[in-house]
Amino acid sequence: MMAENTSAAPLLEMRHIHKSFFGVKVLDDVSVSLHKGEVLALLGENGAGKSTLIKILNGDYTMDSGEIYLNGQHVQFHEPRDAEAHGIRMIYQELHYAPDLSVTENLLLSELPRGRGFPGRYIIDWRQAREIAQSRLKLLDLAIDPDVHMRDLPVVERQIVEIVKALSADAQIIVMDEPTAALTPPEVEMLFGIIRNLCAQGVAIIYISHRLDEIFEIADRVTILRDGQHVATKRVDEVKLASVVELMVGREIEARRKTLALTGQESQVVLEVQNLTKLGAYEDVSLKVHAGEIVGVFGLIGSGQLSLTRSIFGAERPDSGSILVDGRECTIRHPQDARNAGIGFVPVDRKVQSLIMGQSVRKNVTLSNWQRLARMGFFQQRIEKDHTRHWVDSLGIRMAGDMEVPIRFLSGGNQQKTVLARWLEANVRVLILNEPTWGVDVGARSDIYDQLEALAQSGLAILIVSSDIQEIMSVCPRILTIYRGRITAEFHRESVSKDELLAAAAGEAV
Amino acid sequence: MTTMESTAAAGSRPTGLRRFLRASEVQEVLALVIMLALIVLVMASNSNLFLSPRNIINLLMDSTTVGMIAVFTTMLMISRGLDLSVASTAAMCGVIIGTSQSTIGLWPGVMLALIAGALVGLINGFLVTFVGINPLITTLGMLSITRGLAFVFADGLTIPVFDLSGEHQATYTAFTQLAEGRLFDIPYPILVMSGLFILGIVLLRYTTYGRAMYVIGDNEDASFLAGLPVRRYRMIAYTLSGLSAAVAAVFLTSRLYAADPRAAPNIELTVITAVVLGGTSLAGGQGNLFGTLLGVLILSSLLNGLKLQSVSTELQNIAQGLVLLLAVGIDQVRQGKIDLGLWRLFRRQARASTQ
Numbered sequence: 130m131m132a133e134n135t136s137a138a139p140l141l142e143m144r145h146i147h148k149s150f151f152g153v154k155v156l157d158d159v160s161v162s163l164h165k166g167e168v169l170a171l172l173g174e175n176g177a178g179k180s181t182l183i184k185i186l187n188g189d190y191t192m193d194s195g196e197i198y199l200n201g202q203h204v205q206f207h208e209p210r211d212a213e214a215h216g217i218r219m220i221y222q223e224l225h226y227a228p229d230l231s232v233t234e235n236l237l238l239s240e241l242p243r244g245r246g247f248p249g250r251y252i253i254d255w256r257q258a259r260e261i262a263q264s265r266l267k268l269l270d271l272a273i274d275p276d277v278h279m280r281d282l283p284v285v286e287r288q289i290v291e292i293v294k295a296l297s298a299d300a301q302i303i304v305m306d307e308p309t310a311a312l313t314p315p316e317v318e319m320l321f322g323i324i325r326n327l328c329a330q331g332v333a334i335i336y337i338s339h340r341l342d343e344i345f346e347i348a349d350r351v352t353i354l355r356d357g358q359h360v361a362t363k364r365v366d367e368v369k370l371a372s373v374v375e376l377m378v379g380r381e382i383e384a385r386r387k388t389l390a391l392t393g394q395e396s397q398v399v400l401e402v403q404n405l406t407k408l409g410a411y412e413d414v415s416l417k418v419h420a421g422e423i424v425g426v427f428g429l430i431g432s433g434q435l436s437l438t439r440s441i442f443g444a445e446r447p448d449s450g451s452i453l454v455d456g457r458e459c460t461i462r463h464p465q466d467a468r469n470a471g472i473g474f475v476p477v478d479r480k481v482q483s484l485i486m487g488q489s490v491r492k493n494v495t496l497s498n499w500q501r502l503a504r505m506g507f508f509q510q511r512i513e514k515d516h517t518r519h520w521v522d523s524l525g526i527r528m529a530g531d532m533e534v535p536i537r538f539l540s541g542g543n544q545q546k547t548v549l550a551r552w553l554e555a556n557v558r559v560l561i562l563n564e565p566t567w568g569v570d571v572g573a574r575s576d577i578y579d580q581l582e583a584l585a586q587s588g589l590a591i592l593i594v595s596s597d598i599q600e601i602m603s604v605c606p607r608i609l610t611i612y613r614g615r616i617t618a619e620f621h622r623e624s625v626s627k628d629e630l631l632a633a634a635a636g637e638a639v
Numbered sequence: 640m641t642t643m644e645s646t647a648a649a650g651s652r653p654t655g656l657r658r659f660l661r662a663s664e665v666q667e668v669l670a671l672v673i674m675l676a677l678i679v680l681v682m683a684s685n686s687n688l689f690l691s692p693r694n695i696i697n698l699l700m701d702s703t704t705v706g707m708i709a710v711f712t713t714m715l716m717i718s719r720g721l722d723l724s725v726a727s728t729a730a731m732c733g734v735i736i737g738t739s740q741s742t743i744g745l746w747p748g749v750m751l752a753l754i755a756g757a758l759v760g761l762i763n764g765f766l767v768t769f770v771g772i773n774p775l776i777t778t779l780g781m782l783s784i785t786r787g788l789a790f791v792f793a794d795g796l797t798i799p800v801f802d803l804s805g806e807h808q809a810t811y812t813a814f815t816q817l818a819e820g821r822l823f824d825i826p827y828p829i830l831v832m833s834g835l836f837i838l839g840i841v842l843l844r845y846t847t848y849g850r851a852m853y854v855i856g857d858n859e860d861a862s863f864l865a866g867l868p869v870r871r872y873r874m875i876a877y878t879l880s881g882l883s884a885a886v887a888a889v890f891l892t893s894r895l896y897a898a899d900p901r902a903a904p905n906i907e908l909t910v911i912t913a914v915v916l917g918g919t920s921l922a923g924g925q926g927n928l929f930g931t932l933l934g935v936l937i938l939s940s941l942l943n944g945l946k947l948q949s950v951s952t953e954l955q956n957i958a959q960g961l962v963l964l965l966a967v968g969i970d971q972v973r974q975g976k977i978d979l980g981l982w983r984l985f986r987r988q989a990r991a992s993t994q
Contacts, residue, residue, distance in 0.1 A: 444864060468866035482864055485857045487924045496854065496865045499847045506846045551865065 138201050140165045140333050141186075141302055146195035148181055155181045156192070159359045161352050163302065168324060168334045170348035170365075172341075172377055174599055178357040179337055183304055186335075187219050188212040199301075216301035220291055220308060228280040233262040235279055236294050265293055270326065285316035289323055296327070303327065304335045307430070309343060321347050340429065341370055342635060353377055374627050377599075396420040398456065399590035400472070400559040402441060405450030410436035411614035414450070418559065418590040423581065425605025426594045426616075428634050433614030434594045435477070438561050441592075442474040443467040454559065468497055473552030475545075475562040483548045484536050491517040491532040493547050497555035520550035524580065545577060549584075559590045566600060578604050598627060612636040664927055667918045671933035678937060682944030689944055696826065700894070702939035703828040704729070704887045704903060706932070709910045710832075710839040711883040713931045714849070715876045716914055719856040719923025722763060722877065723778040725884040726906035727786035730899070732756045732888035734789045737798030737898025745800075745810050753885045759785060760881020764874035782907070789900035798898045818894035828890045835883070839928045852876065856923025905956070912959060913938050916966040938962065 141163040148156040156178045163169050173179045184190045186197070188206030197204050199215055206212045209219075226235050233255075234241070242257040243250055262275040271289065279287055288308060295303055309317045324334055324347060336348055344351060345365055352362040353376045360376050400418040405411070411433035418424045428434045439445040441452055443461040451458050452470075459470040467474070476482035485493055494517045495502055502513050517532050524546045528534050536544060545565070552560055565581070566574040581604060585591050595601050601608055608620045610633035618633040682689045708725045715722055732752035739748030759781060766777045802811040820827045843849035851872040855862045863869050892898050917934030919926025938959065945955050 442864070463868070464864055464866040465868055474864060476864055481858075482860050485854050485861055485924075487857045488853060492850065492854070496862075496867070499850075499867075503847045506848060508845060508847065508850070510845075555866070 139163060139198075140200060142196075142198040143182070143186065144196045144198070146182065146185060147193045148178075148185065148190065149193055155357050156185075157357045159195075159354065159357070161359070161362070163333050163335060165333055166328045166331050167349040168328060168336050168347055170336045170338065170344040170351045171354070172344065172351055172373065173354035174377060174597065177354040177377075179354055180306070181357075182354070183219070183306070183335070183337070186212065186217060186304065216299045218295035218300045218303045220288070220295055220303060220305045226279050226287060226291060229278060231276050231278055232266075232273060232282070232290055233258050233275040235290060236262045236265060236275070238294075265296070268293075268296070271323075283316070285319055288320065292323060292327075296332070300332060302333050302335065304337070306337045308336075309338060309340060317343065340635075341373060341631065344373075345370065370628065396422070399454065400441075400592065401453040401456070403451045403453065405437070405440060405447050405452070407436060407440060407445065407447045410445075411440075411611070414611075414614075414616055416592075416609060416616065418592050420558075420588050420590050421585050422607065423585045423591040423593060423605050425601040425608045426592065426611055427598060427601045427608055427630055428594075428596060428611035430596045432611045432634070434596075434611050435563060437611070437614075438474065438563055438592070438594050441467070442472060442561060444474070468555055468557065471556070471558035473497070473555060473557035473560045475548050475552070475560065475565060477564045477567050479541075479544055479548055483551075484544060486537040487535060489533045490521070490526065490528055490536055490539070490547060493536045494520055494532075494550045494554055497551050501556075516554055520554060524550050524553075526550065542574075542576060546580065549577075549580060553584075557589075559592065560584070561592045561594070563594050564596065565593060566597070574600075598630060602627070602630070610634045664918070664930075668927075668929050668933065671917065671930060671937065675933055675937050675940065678940045678944065682940060682947070686944065686947045688947055694943070694947070696829075698939050698943040699829050700826060701943060702935050703832045704891050705906060705909050705913060705939070706832040706935045707828075707835055707887040707890070708880075708883045708906070709913050709931050709935055710835045710928060711876075711879045712910050713914050713917070713919050713926055713928055714839065714843065714852050715880050716911075716919045716921070717843070717856045717923060717926040718852040718873060718876050719859070720767065720873060720876055720880075721774040721778060721911075722760070722880040723775065723907045723911075724759065724763065724781035724785055725880060725887075725910060726903040727782045727789065728756055728759045728881055728884040729888040729891065729906065730902040731759075731785040731789040731792070732885040733892040733898040733902050734793045734798065734900050735898075736889065736892050737800050738792050740800060745807070745814055749814075749889055752888060753882065756885025756888070757878050757882040759884075760878040761874065763881065764877030767877065768870040768873045786900070793898065793900045795900065797900075799896060800892055800898055801896050814893055815896070816893075818890055828894070831886075831890065835886075836928055836932055843928060848872065848875065853924055856920075856925075858924070908963065909938060909959060912963040912966060915970055916962060921967065921970055934966075 139162040141161075143159070143161045146156050146159045146161075147154075159178065159182060161169075161171075161182070171179050171182070181190065185192045186206070188209045188211050191207070197206065204211075204215060206215070206217075227238070230238075237258055242254045242261065244252050244254050259275055266273055266275065271293070273282070273286055273290065279290065282290070292303070308320060324336075328334065336344070338344060348365050350362060350364050351368070351373060353360045353373065355377060363373075396419045398417045399420050400416075402414060402416050405414045414437055416424070416426075426434055426437075436445055440447045441461070443464045443466050446462070452461055453459065454470045454472065459466065461467045461470060461472075464474065480486065485496065491513065495513050498516075499508075502508055502516070514532070520526070521528075521532055526539070526543050526546045528539050528543060530538075536547060539547065549560075562581075566577055578600075581591060581593075593601070593605055602622060606622050608622060608625065608630065610617045610620070610630060612634055613636060617636065620630065620633075679689075688694050708729070712722060712725065732755055735752040735755055736745070736748045739745075739751055743751070763774075763778055763781055766772050767774045800811075801815070802808055816827070818826065818828055822830060843852065851862070851867060851869075854867065855869055855872060859869060888902075891902060895902070913934035914926070914931050915921065915934075916937060917926070917928075917930030917932070919931065941958060941962070942955050945958060950958075
């Protein structure tokens with residue numbers, strides 16, 4: 130549906146954008162252009178610079194240098210408000226709406242129509258509000274009842290209401306960040322219908338997604354970023370999926386693969402999950418992890434993998450199935466049971482789910498090992514310090530000051546190492562990691578991969594759950610794919626292609 | 640320029656006394672010491688009686704009910720809990736002693752009161768952790784229930800607790816001694832309160848229970864996912880809070896020779912004011928008992944001084960309310976929820992300098 134006006138001046142141009150954080154280049158001379166009525170897919174791995182670029186466009190970050198032109202005019206965005214005034218709208222992965230208010234109220238939140246005169250001007254004119262809401266929904270041919278509470282709508286319709294809300298006033302550009310992450314295939318089709326409708330009305334879309342198949346369906350052009358640099362911009366009908374992947378990833382995968390020979394498999398099974406089922410989340414999952422092995426579970430976000438790992442760790446209750454450690458069945462009802470059985474868990478969001486931000490490195494490292502460090506409830510302080518020092522040295526945790534420094538002063542990578550140290554200190558046999566490098570920059574990422582490989586070599590059984598295909602392919606010799614809560618296939622890294630993995634994770638028969 | 644210098648100085652590791660003085664907890668305690676000194680100075684300059692040994696003992700005796708409870712409220716609030724029911728639970732426990740003296744006897748009544756206090760705490764803990772009701776609402780409900788029970792048990796009357804028949808003189812003398820007895824000239828309640836503070840400091844600093852309070856209050860999810868039995872720790876904290884109310888009630892009843900269903904009016908507010916004033920964060924994860932002790936002393940000096948100058952109870956209540964709001968305001972600033980405009984100013988300058 131790309132408009133014929135490619136030759137016309139672009140709607141948006143971002144020229145030679147540079148941005149560094151603390152001396153690390155995140156965007157290095159990136160230029161992007163966007164035409165009226167087109168869908169531009171922004172591709173790149175985690176940490177490639179996509180979100181930084183978008184945040185600069187939205188006025189969340191100030192660029193170090195570079196220029197932004199809108200309709201040929203030079204513009205400067207200092208705050209999200211500035212971008213909004215120029216018709217730029219963001220639709221984030223997590224939606225921001227009031228679940229207990231009606232669609233009408235959500236659409237007109239700040240501009241509910243009111244009556245006239247003295248009391249009238251303080252009273253909302255609900256009939257008019259409803260009419261406005263309905264007319265806006267009609268613009269996109271939507272059959273959503275404006276009186277329904279947001280909570281009662283299916284996720285895709287909530288998302289669409291958000292889009293309608295973004296459209297409310299003179300939107301020129303809509304940025305969608307992983308809009309389909311929580312949607313089922315028919316819902317995705319519905320969303321795409323809306324997007325096509327918008328483009329027909331002249332709105333331009335910047336579309337960010339990890340699902341490459343979608344890109345080929347909806348986008349007109351792709352712009353690919355890698356390590357903060359612009360790699361290529363191509364028309365979708367001129368490229369193939371494989372070449373896009375190659376452009377995104379570079380050659381790093383091949384290089385890494387050789388560093389690690391086959392491990393595990395011959396050794397004993399440490400973690401075994403049998404027929405684990407939790408209705409609505411995952412079904413009949415069976416898997417084994419051997420000592421010294423790294424097993425990856427690859428699936429798109431929302432495929433049930435999060436709930437699965439939380440269940441193995443006792444943070445959620447499965448409906449049926451069993452979990453065995455070293456061949457013995459364990460009753461795991463609480464993370465404490467899992468830890469006692471020798472299972473450690475590294476959740477996605479370390480700031481929210483792992484770290485005690487106000488407490489010291491020492492107290493964070495020893496958090497899961499109180500039973501062995503305290504006698505009659507009293508900490509044996511010298512032993513605690515010795516143990517902490519051991520992990521700080523052996524994992525190379527770097528911090529300003531000593532181990533009494535609050536953990537919040539450490540960098541993301543060092544914080545993540547502290548979380549690893551916690552489970553090593555607790556002497557676990559199995560480590561389950563959820564998106565282990567989410568929000569970790571490129572350099573620290575390979576550091577963490579090295580650590581994980583070293584830990585596996587020392588006999589730990591490691592289960593990594595990730596929606597990042599490159600991460601899975603570069604650290605996990607054995608890969609399982611999960612789709613809609615079911616394990617769909619098992620692969621060996623040496624004998625699988627990215628396409629095959631993606632297909633299995635997208636539920637297509639292999 | 641000055642900020643540059645001070646961050647540079649903070650980067651080089653200070654040792655010993657300087658490092659100790661720079662710790663923010665220590666600075667907060669010092670600020671409280673200065674506040675206490677100022678109040679004492681003002682009160683003493685207005686009244687000769689204020690610094691008399693007798694008044695100081697009185698002042699400290701008055702602070703014991705609040706102090707004994709505040710030790711455990713501090714721990715509870717560090718773990719991001721809250722207990723508003725302490726004062727009415729104390730009143731109920733007092734009444735239990737009063738009503739049971741004629742049936743099961745005085746000391747068994749004291750035991751029963753302690754058990755009842757702990758039980759109230761246990762129920763609070765259960766409702767908060769297992770049923771998931773907000774602690775404010777749970778303990779507000781319990782405040783109403785236990786105060787109501789106190790009136791029901793006592794038929795609305797004040798029950799004398801002394802030897803009416805003259806048959807159990809030894810028993811009652813011993814009970815009265817709880818409040819009146821002295822060791823090295825210091826009344827027992829003051830010693831018990833001091834003992835509880837020391838116990839609390841040891842618990843918070845050296846034990847798994849104490850660390851659990853800080854860790855759970857800072858990040859409950861992370862504590863759970865690290866394998867800590869979060870619910871069990873919370874239950875213990877609420878139970879100790881209820882038990883401390885019962886202990887305070889025993890000494891209060893002994894001191895008053897009576898069990899009054901109206902006893903300890905608004906004491907929960909005084910307790911929370913003292914704890915928050917002492918630097919325990921409403922957001923959890925932070926706090927210490929030195930601060931709470933100073934908070935208790937500041938409040939009782941203030942109220943005692945006002946009383947000496949014949950300021951009415953109503954005005955005392957107003958003063959106490961102001962201190963609570965002040966303390967909470969300070970806490971908000973400390974948590975960075977109020978930026979006093981400085982942050983915005985800084986951002987504007989940063990933007991100006993980048994362009």
